[in-house]
Amino acid sequence: MNATIESPGPSILTDEKIIAALKKGGPLTIEEMSSIPGMSWVRVFSAVDRLSRSGVVSLRRIGLGYQVVYNQAVLSPSGSLSQPSAIDAGTPLLD
Template structure:
């Protein structure tokens, strides 16, 4: 019997990287996060959109930019990522 281990989808990995960066460094802009290794503006934007819809992060307007803030109240709740179709 051979077991196949599938790697997580790129969107889940991006979500995890963003959550880890926000926990470690506090609020960050999308531009700051998109400069991280293996990240792009599109991947970060999509992930922030997904995470904000489920309440894990929120956006805060600072001048002309937006900061992404990790919602610490979510610490005691498991993060459930919505299933994607396709």
């Protein structure tokens, strides 16, 4: 049996780069994340869309733009890991 190891797809690597940048630098705009080597505005936008739908990041309105915020996993009362909602994080909900 030949075992093959597949390398992670571009979307997984993009997600990991974005999460690492947010953990290191705090909230960032899409434009700021687009300046990360190897990233484009389209790749960042797609990843932020995907990550926000899964609850990993949220968007916070700042003036006329938005910042992307990393939602750290929290321990729920039942002891399982969950992502905080925008209300839990004190982040205003977007219309």
